[in-house]
Amino acid sequence: MTVFFEQSQIDQWIGEDASYLDLTSHMLGLHKQNTTLRYVVRDPIRVAGTEEVAEIVCSCGGQTQHYTPSGVAAMPGQTILLAQGPAQAVLRAWKVGQNLLEFACGIATLTHQVVQAVQTVDASVAVLTTRKHAPGVRKLALKATLSGGAMPHRLGLGETILIFPQHRALMGGWEEVGRAIARHKYALCEKKIVIEAADLDEAYRAAQAGADVVQFDKVPPETLTQIVPALRKAHPNVTILAAGGIHAGNAASYAATGVNALVTSSLHYAKPADIGVKVSLTEPAESQEPLVASKLEGLE
Amino acid sequence: MTVFFEQSQIDQWIGEDASYLDLTSHMLGLHKQNTTLRYVVRDPIRVAGTEEVAEIVCSCGGQTQHYTPSGVAAMPGQTILLAQGPAQAVLRAWKVGQNLLEFACGIATLTHQVVQAVQTVDASVAVLTTRKHAPGVRKLALKATLSGGAMPHRLGLGETILIFPQHRALMGGWEEVGRAIARHKYALCEKKIVIEAADLDEAYRAAQAGADVVQFDKVPPETLTQIVPALRKAHPNVTILAAGGIHAGNAASYAATGVNALVTSSLHYAKPADIGVKVSLTEPAESQEPLVASKLEGLE
Amino acid sequence: MTVFFEQSQIDQWIGEDASYLDLTSHMLGLHKQNTTLRYVVRDPIRVAGTEEVAEIVCSCGGQTQHYTPSGVAAMPGQTILLAQGPAQAVLRAWKVGQNLLEFACGIATLTHQVVQAVQTVDASVAVLTTRKHAPGVRKLALKATLSGGAMPHRLGLGETILIFPQHRALMGGWEEVGRAIARHKYALCEKKIVIEAADLDEAYRAAQAGADVVQFDKVPPETLTQIVPALRKAHPNVTILAAGGIHAGNAASYAATGVNALVTSSLHYAKPADIGVKVSLTEPAESQEPLVASKLEGLE
């Protein structure tokens, strides 16, 4: 797995839905019948999360026969995961897996679209994802955005130095920020220092304060197009990011501004993918259905 | 709290973002300065999750001075939670709390709009939320939809009997389903039996099989308008639900069809609310700012 | 598994007994010797929990060769689970598995007796189990009562509406309860509303307040026999439950009163089954012993 999920996370996803019995299946006497479960794509998507669903199926007592790996495209009608096992195992995994796939594939698909749109404009512009998302989904959202071709901006407070205006307010101003950086930069020699700026003037002050990276927040593309060259000229070694309000609808415009990367939270709130679920008794000699994507090179 | 969150859940939300140190604040020397944190609303919203953010602030080492309770409306510019404490406590809680509020208030706001739209059409039609959402967010999503005025459809596999076509496929057909219900219904005498149907014919078969509730899946409002009266006439005691593809854009149409309730997953994928964060050094004698909503009657 | 147990639960059961080393086995040099462990029944029982013990054995490093499934009868002398593995694995699982089997089989056996007694009197009367039991054992107790043929009354506060006199005391009286139900019943259209009553008069008031189900608490069978027909006549659609003080000794009497179901906590405090444990070095070519029950149809 690209992202490591603890067994307790897998179990927690299952337990969220099936903490006690499956009352319906129990009433219907669906216990040990050999059952086949298929997740079938309804729209073209970029796959993410099938490895995790395979683990869910396994923890429920079933077995995954094959799946389309994360990072690969799938077409309408395609089965992206086929699992088998006793009815009670497979029916328990059903909705847990479906929820996960709809969430992760939805994000991966949108991410891929945005990355494609950006790279079409300028192949050297990266799409980076933020720490903004529903509480508790960071790992899965990361798996999904990686599957779509994006990279994380930062994954936690302990990873990079990113100075927001809120920090500046506490410090007292640009000068105090600059002094703190000057004093401690030697100890952070493996890190880049990122400072958020609202306009060109702040960007200059950020660079003078010691920023290796200037992150423009909520600056429109047309403005960025004007000020990025000025900043590059004054500080050629500074990396320039655009952040705040970037989404599928304006990513291409931002990509054309000359920045190094777009930082966006919008991918984490992508529309879920539409994944159908087929359940059937397992045929005695079930023929392996041909899979389009299994020959492709996936992320994992 | 309406919904019970374990301490480990609160801590896991914090740890997701701040598992190690806050590198930026550490470098800037922001440790013990008395700091005030405000979550400020940018659009009119229905509040949800402030009680949980108060717990996050507490677990980070700060204190919440006041907050707008879940279930209450808030206006642009309004501070819905004000916390104080040492800089390192408050800065650690900042984004964790913001993410939670944006997610929960976004859902509560959309839920409230849909409930209002539905009730305007027919005050006896309920809005019920499904088990479909990002993995791991069920409790928080429930808190948010309750705050917006909806009720849960069901919260897990062990709670109600809900027979999908997939169950029917495993059983062999309607007759086998009917026989299983006939055999076991006495033991489920406290429960209603819900069966999903794709059209009027299936609805009849469901009712004959013993359904107390028929849930139409993906039947357009105009069709429902025609078939609901027929089903009511044939089976006056049967509760009728509409599910599948219901969202803010068509909820009012569905509400006019004569069904008892709408079952929808769409609220769980609401656009996040836009919540700003203000951080400042705590004034020595900080005057308590007047809050619009604190006098209102919230959910809790 | 009928009931889903997280790996952390399996491990917690083991860790409760074997959190550090097995000092006795370590001193005796019992480490890697191939060892066979048999759980042998001393009295006729209804089996429950063997699937979970198989998981315990596996997590300890051993393997289960065969077991009698939950829900099946076992006779004195019968081996209901046979495991093999290194001595240290098998000896670690020994008492953990024995405790689980004695607890679960004890409950399943008593449950089966009570269900049989009730069904002999009236096959349409259900036995339902409550939320009363030792803290932390709900899932395992559920597995055991399901194995004995009972169904759960309710598994948590979020599942059904059950109005106790304590709620009524807070509301102010029957009228306030009735008003709340009238106002919210539409939103709970998939649920039945259960109200507890102490006598016929309260039952009438409950039904008038909107109860779908009236649960008599601590009403003796002879009284119930008199008042159930009256209630049925007045409210033919109301489901009637008897609860409070029902146990193996009086369940048949309650079954004859005309109620729909008996709600009982007593099964959770059943006498533990007496399960012996045999441990031996594994014979090089150990012949598989024939098992009586393995051909029978178990719960899972």
Add this chain to the structure above:
Amino acid sequence: MTVFFEQSQIDQWIGEDASYLDLTSHMLGLHKQNTTLRYVVRDPIRVAGTEEVAEIVCSCGGQTQHYTPSGVAAMPGQTILLAQGPAQAVLRAWKVGQNLLEFACGIATLTHQVVQAVQTVDASVAVLTTRKHAPGVRKLALKATLSGGAMPHRLGLGETILIFPQHRALMGGWEEVGRAIARHKYALCEKKIVIEAADLDEAYRAAQAGADVVQFDKVPPETLTQIVPALRKAHPNVTILAAGGIHAGNAASYAATGVNALVTSSLHYAKPADIGVKVSLTEPAESQEPLVASKLEGLE
């Protein structure tokens, strides 16, 4: 607390019952009303677990005003814990606390009776409790048996050396056991070595093999009375325990046999205590009710 319970254990007890919302209270609009909760004893009991219930109440959002400490007697009609708080907090704690008290007080009460019966016969005979009980309740059962005056026999595999016949079967016989003890006893010089014996002959062999303690298993009291003096004479320094089938009905007989202690599992399956629950709106100036036991010296 005599026994340490992690916050996650407290929360898990609550979550077992109230993992999502309290549907009944939510429907009835019971949210913030100041509410008083009383646990009232119906029979004379020995109290256990009130400290843990106080923690449950606190984690639910309420406050415990006073409680009778564990280890103290309580009389019918006595309130052993009085808590207050918002309705939703108090109603969530209600059944969780009741279940805990019924379980723990039931065990403590029986334990106290058995200890009294034994000490009346011979004040130097101890009552020791085993590792046999429902899975997952060891800590709470320990709290309860300590509250009743018993001591634990052993709390896990890592604590003492206790050689069962099953170990002997793996070792090959008494001689191999004796050799292992001879070889390793120096390294266990802080521990006593306990060996189980079925009769006097085995007891002699156990003592010769190096046992500091001989534990007779399932030897009737009348037989013990005869063989204990012989064993004492032959091995005056050996501690003698009786185990297997000891319960409230025969403990006094066992106490008269001259053994040092009785080892029993039966206390863990005591009948639950009968604890009533009163719920009311909190009076504005609620007078503190006098408590009988609060002046007594409890265990904690």
Add this chain to the structure above:
Amino acid sequence: MTVFFEQSQIDQWIGEDASYLDLTSHMLGLHKQNTTLRYVVRDPIRVAGTEEVAEIVCSCGGQTQHYTPSGVAAMPGQTILLAQGPAQAVLRAWKVGQNLLEFACGIATLTHQVVQAVQTVDASVAVLTTRKHAPGVRKLALKATLSGGAMPHRLGLGETILIFPQHRALMGGWEEVGRAIARHKYALCEKKIVIEAADLDEAYRAAQAGADVVQFDKVPPETLTQIVPALRKAHPNVTILAAGGIHAGNAASYAATGVNALVTSSLHYAKPADIGVKVSLTEPAESQEPLVASKLEGLE
């Protein structure tokens, strides 16, 4: 707290030592006596971990009156934490707290010595700590090294790019590494790329492959002194680290080589500090003892 510790971590530390009862205190009747616990320093140290011990004391049921904050020096005889509470609370916390303080203060003290030694030689050389330590102690070790004045090198695999020879072996060689960097560097524009090198030649190849930081592994100080100027001349923007075998005994020599920082694991295996524990009955009007360090400016 500089580093966030979940409640479950605090509880796990306590449970590791006190999972059941405190048998000694229970036997001695040490339950509720008001007790004072003092951690007293025996050698000059740099304090770390007192904030965490205060949480341990609290979770055990006691209260911390005052403590010396992490990051401050303490002198022999100085009490660095004074707690009070019932005997059973304080005695439970005793050894858990002592172990934590000895571990954390030991690391902080050595760290401070090494940082001082390094800064005396060259104030612009940082001391960075690695991911090498006993399993499970990363957070506490981080707290301790921060308290001693060091910074983390990296805290996990997801934080920085650090290419070891082992990666190179899998890639096939320097050229393949260089190609991968060239292809992906734009997407890591907020990160520095660190490559390990064994000698000057490898350092050149690393820089040519795109390294922002070259980390020399196990190169002796005398060799470094010679090659660092050459590398600086050829690649003036490259940051240079020394790693591998750096410890208190040679850190000053490494500091003189011209590198930017020393990367060391040795601090995590520092000798534990010697912290004595005094326990006494709390005096009725106990006078607050004057504390040397409480006036100093600590880390938190």
Add this chain to the structure above:
Amino acid sequence: MTVFFEQSQIDQWIGEDASYLDLTSHMLGLHKQNTTLRYVVRDPIRVAGTEEVAEIVCSCGGQTQHYTPSGVAAMPGQTILLAQGPAQAVLRAWKVGQNLLEFACGIATLTHQVVQAVQTVDASVAVLTTRKHAPGVRKLALKATLSGGAMPHRLGLGETILIFPQHRALMGGWEEVGRAIARHKYALCEKKIVIEAADLDEAYRAAQAGADVVQFDKVPPETLTQIVPALRKAHPNVTILAAGGIHAGNAASYAATGVNALVTSSLHYAKPADIGVKVSLTEPAESQEPLVASKLEGLE
């Protein structure tokens, strides 16, 4: 496994280092390549922890081909664990496993040296390890000391009675301690009572108070040599321990004093073993390399 580790512990070790992605491997495209990982010993060691590393590898998605069992010696150049699997699995396990092996083998190696040194002087003197170590590592440290040939002194507060001077201070003095022991000793008849003493006089008082074991704290070997015979003469049945400041440098001297066992914490802070890691692409028909130790008899 000699010591039971829960799956959550294995996962927590992995998650500590690899909570999100492996950024370096991801950038380098190291995903599915078949990769071989070898842990190679650089100095002669006693192995400990390989069973746990095998579990880490498995949880990361790889497979362990063979390993040298804990408790066995290994020579420089020897591979003590060889694992294979996809690059991303093996690279994730790499450092987690290395850290564990360096910690555990370091302790086992030093333990073995001390045990050898002690046994050379007097084969009847045991080496016992205390509860002093870094927080959270008790189980792994126990595994390591057992692998080196030591035994645990005690593993938690609930296991033995060990009366420290701090207890005595709370009780009031020796007489109160003696009275408590006299009153409760019958209930602890399976346990030995251990009392710490600072000199011969205290040892006499301890024995008179009822100690089965006297533990001298910080008494130099030369003093012990003088006073042990006196104590043995006066109290021939008392077990005598030496504790406090015992380490590899003086263990042999302590072993010659006539005590029964040495109690030491120093082993838990052993220098980590030096374990190299080799990573390579798996050869298509990789020949199994011969292993020196795999034929030896390990601890497990």
